[in-house]
Amino acid sequence: MVDRLLGRNREAPPDAPVDARTAVWNRVQLARNIRRPRTLELLGGMADEIIELHGDRGFGDDAAIVAGFARLDGHRIAFVGQQKGADTEENIRRNFGMPHPEGYRKAMRVMELAERLGLPIVTFVDVPGAHPGPESEERGIADAIARSVGLMSRLRTPIVAVITGEGGSGGALAIAVGDVVIALENAVYSVISPEGCASILWRTADEAATAALAMRMTADDQLALGVVDIVVPEPGEGAHADPEEMARRLRPVIVGELERLGRMTPDELVDARYRRYRVLGAYTEVAAPAAAVPPTRGLGDRLRELLDPTRWSGGNPIPGSSRRDEPPAREEV
Amino acid sequence: MPIKLPSFRPRKDAYPPDLWTKCPSCSEMLFNKQLDKADRVCPTCGHHFRLSAGARLESLLDRDSFRELDAGLQSLDPLGFVDQKPYPDRIAAAQLATGLRDAAVRGVGTIEGRPVSICVMDFGFMGGSMGAVVGEKVTRAAEQALVARMPLIVVSASGGARMQEGTLALMQLAKTCAALERLRAARVPYLSIMSDPTTGGVFASYAVLGDVNLAEPNALIGFAGARVTAGTIAQELPAGFQRAEFLYEHGFIDRVVHRRELRHEVALLLRYLAPAVLDTNGTTAEARPAFDPIGFLSSLAERVVPDLAPAEPPAPAEPMAAPEPAAPAEPAESATAAMPEPATARTDAGDPAEPEPEPVSARRAPEASDG
Numbered sequence: 001m002v003d004r005l006l007g008r009n010r011e012a013p014p015d016a017p018v019d020a021r022t023a024v025w026n027r028v029q030l031a032r033n034i035r036r037p038r039t040l041e042l043l044g045g046m047a048d049e050i051i052e053l054h055g056d057r058g059f060g061d062d063a064a065i066v067a068g069f070a071r072l073d074g075h076r077i078a079f080v081g082q083q084k085g086a087d088t089e090e091n092i093r094r095n096f097g098m099p100h101p102e103g104y105r106k107a108m109r110v111m112e113l114a115e116r117l118g119l120p121i122v123t124f125v126d127v128p129g130a131h132p133g134p135e136s137e138e139r140g141i142a143d144a145i146a147r148s149v150g151l152m153s154r155l156r157t158p159i160v161a162v163i164t165g166e167g168g169s170g171g172a173l174a175i176a177v178g179d180v181v182i183a184l185e186n187a188v189y190s191v192i193s194p195e196g197c198a199s200i201l202w203r204t205a206d207e208a209a210t211a212a213l214a215m216r217m218t219a220d221d222q223l224a225l226g227v228v229d230i231v232v233p234e235p236g237e238g239a240h241a242d243p244e245e246m247a248r249r250l251r252p253v254i255v256g257e258l259e260r261l262g263r264m265t266p267d268e269l270v271d272a273r274y275r276r277y278r279v280l281g282a283y284t285e286v287a288a289p290a291a292a293v294p295p296t297r298g299l300g301d302r303l304r305e306l307l308d309p310t311r312w313s314g315g316n317p318i319p320g321s322s323r324r325d326e327p328p329a330r331e332e333v
Numbered sequence: 334m335p336i337k338l339p340s341f342r343p344r345k346d347a348y349p350p351d352l353w354t355k356c357p358s359c360s361e362m363l364f365n366k367q368l369d370k371a372d373r374v375c376p377t378c379g380h381h382f383r384l385s386a387g388a389r390l391e392s393l394l395d396r397d398s399f400r401e402l403d404a405g406l407q408s409l410d411p412l413g414f415v416d417q418k419p420y421p422d423r424i425a426a427a428q429l430a431t432g433l434r435d436a437a438v439r440g441v442g443t444i445e446g447r448p449v450s451i452c453v454m455d456f457g458f459m460g461g462s463m464g465a466v467v468g469e470k471v472t473r474a475a476e477q478a479l480v481a482r483m484p485l486i487v488v489s490a491s492g493g494a495r496m497q498e499g500t501l502a503l504m505q506l507a508k509t510c511a512a513l514e515r516l517r518a519a520r521v522p523y524l525s526i527m528s529d530p531t532t533g534g535v536f537a538s539y540a541v542l543g544d545v546n547l548a549e550p551n552a553l554i555g556f557a558g559a560r561v562t563a564g565t566i567a568q569e570l571p572a573g574f575q576r577a578e579f580l581y582e583h584g585f586i587d588r589v590v591h592r593r594e595l596r597h598e599v600a601l602l603l604r605y606l607a608p609a610v611l612d613t614n615g616t617t618a619e620a621r622p623a624f625d626p627i628g629f630l631s632s633l634a635e636r637v638v639p640d641l642a643p644a645e646p647p648a649p650a651e652p653m654a655a656p657e658p659a660a661p662a663e664p665a666e667s668a669t670a671a672m673p674e675p676a677t678a679r680t681d682a683g684d685p686a687e688p689e690p691e692p693v694s695a696r697r698a699p700e701a702s703d704g
């Protein structure tokens with residue numbers, strides 16, 4: 001019994017939390033599967049033609065990000081996406097899909113061009129994280145990410161973002177700001193890798209699965225949080241089992257969104273996109289500032305007072321949601 | 334067993350920690366009162382200690398000019414996040430330790446008579462990590478700067494996005510960058526000041542996007558955690574990697590400014606960083622800073638405040654009503670930068686997860702906007 005409580009007995013049927021942890025960890029492994037279809041494979045299964053463009057016009061061409069033009073069901077679009085390799089050799093060439101600043105600058109260049117040409121943008125997100133090395137810092141990875149995020153927030157053309165595999169933090173968000181965010185069923189999206197989170201909060205990367213569960217990084221959880229709008233089911237054991245079927249399922253969802261967004265004016269698009277991100281985040285407003293608590297009260301009183309939900313004026317923008325198990329709802333826009 | 338009471342009498346060979354601070358750079362023992370007087374800069378070696386939000390506001394703004402706004406914003410726990418402690422307990426502990434509700438304080442104030450919308454971060458509150466409240470305060474500060482047409486100043490001190498709020502913390506990057514884009518389009522200037530540390534998602538959003546970027550000497554500034562970078566990239570890190578001077582050398586910071594010069598430099602810059610004034614034709618005329626506190630609080634975008642020179646002479650900084658938090662002491666618990674993974678090849682067996690019959694139709698979030 002003690003062994004089981006301590007999680008030592010591997011033979012015993014696992015507790016419910018262990019089950020959930022395993023399920024989440026399986027999703028993470030599926031999202032990272034080396035045979036999972038990437039941007040070019042998915043587009044290859046959807047588009048009538050693809051023309052890739054290269055280079056950021058300042059430093060070089062980053063093979064971890066692909067970008068260009070394509071035609072989807074008669075719609076001419078611009079696309080941007082991370083591209084991991086399908087084998088070790090390609091992974092080395094594509095830096096395991098981890099872009100340097102020039103990758104994001106290429107993406108910005110193509111997206112700005114799309115706006116000018118009146119082409120909608122479709123992005124494909126699958127990245128462990130932006131490249132963390134010294135060259136990346138020297139060339140301004142933070143600057144590239146922030147500018148790309150800012151640019152996407154104001155482009156006057158429809159943007160459909162698809163999280164296809166790993167949505168790894170800022171390196172993912174840099175090309176994932178959209179009017180609508182779609183995720184494949186086994187995709188994950190997180191603020192930090194589960195290994196990174198575990199090594200900081202649990203002091204060991206071995207707790208990665210626990211961290212993955214705590215961060216609620218699966219596509220369905222992200223849907224519930226309002227970070228993702230649509231989840232597209234994957235075939236069989238996952239997208240890697242049948243990439244063509246995956247593309248077949250994804251295409252009508254993207255095209256449908258392009259047609260819906262195409263009916264909006266640029267002003268409507270940009271305003272709705274601003275509001276979409278403006279309301280994300282769960283906070284409330286308490287009446288008195290923390291410093292106003294009289295210092296004569298005991299520590300317990302102050303703790304109770306701080307935590308007492310009845311003092312809260314009600315959620316804004318999450319009305320009345322102080323329950324821990326309740327995800328914040330997106331405010332109507 | 335007898336209870337041993339702690340002795341408050343200092344031993345001869347020890348400095349009582351509440352009176353003295355040891356400089357981590359030169360090991361000098363510094364008398365705290367003197368350190369505070371010197372804006373918490375080591376008089377021997379120039380090491381810049383971290384400043385609380387209250388002390389930062391005090392050192393930058395005109396005396397008594399600060400009016401705090403949105404002081405009651407407080408994070409919820411949208412994920413029900415528990416690591417070794419539940420997230421609400423961490424927040425409560427940080428609140429008790431700092432007297433703040435979250436890691437940022439925002440409001441309006443003046444610098445040599447010029448009104449600014451200002452948001453300052455406090456590393457003492459969970460490592461200055463950015464969750465919904467920090468993102469919201471930075472965004473509101475930017476939106477107020479836009480509407481009232483006054484410069485925006487953000488002083489960063491943060492390990493990055495707050496892991497306990499998951500992707501909702503990541504979304505604060507999008508929220509803040511979007512607000513800054515609007516500010517830029519409206520020709521209202523933004524001054525970013527980076528103090529030690531400014532890393533991860535905070536650096537990769539509003540901190541890096543200043544029209545002018547200032548940084549304090551030797552401040553740690555970077556995207557990926559330096560330990561992660563060193564540990565995963567089999568490469569020696571360059572000297573001074575991710576320090577303010579390194580960023581300056583590579584073109585991402587305009588000026589590295591000693592704290593004692595900071596207020597003066599900011600005041601000088603504000604003479605140039607004045608919002609363009611919209612004239613009746615919708616074009617812009619030369620901007621003149623307004624100092625009228627009623628005027629700038631009235632929040633009228635169209636309002637042109639005529640030709641008023643800054644009136645008050647600069648007043649020496651004195652303590653103001655802003656809460657004075659305790660010394661920060663929990664970097665280990667702070668949410669560090671959202672960092673990428675090791676650069677090792679991930680070979681994947683691709684073991685199947687629960688194969689279940691699935692509908693082919695996409696699931697849609699019920700809350701998603703349909704307009």
Ligand SMILES: [Zn+2]
Pocket residue numbers: 356357358359360361375376377378379380
């Ligand atoms: Zn020193």
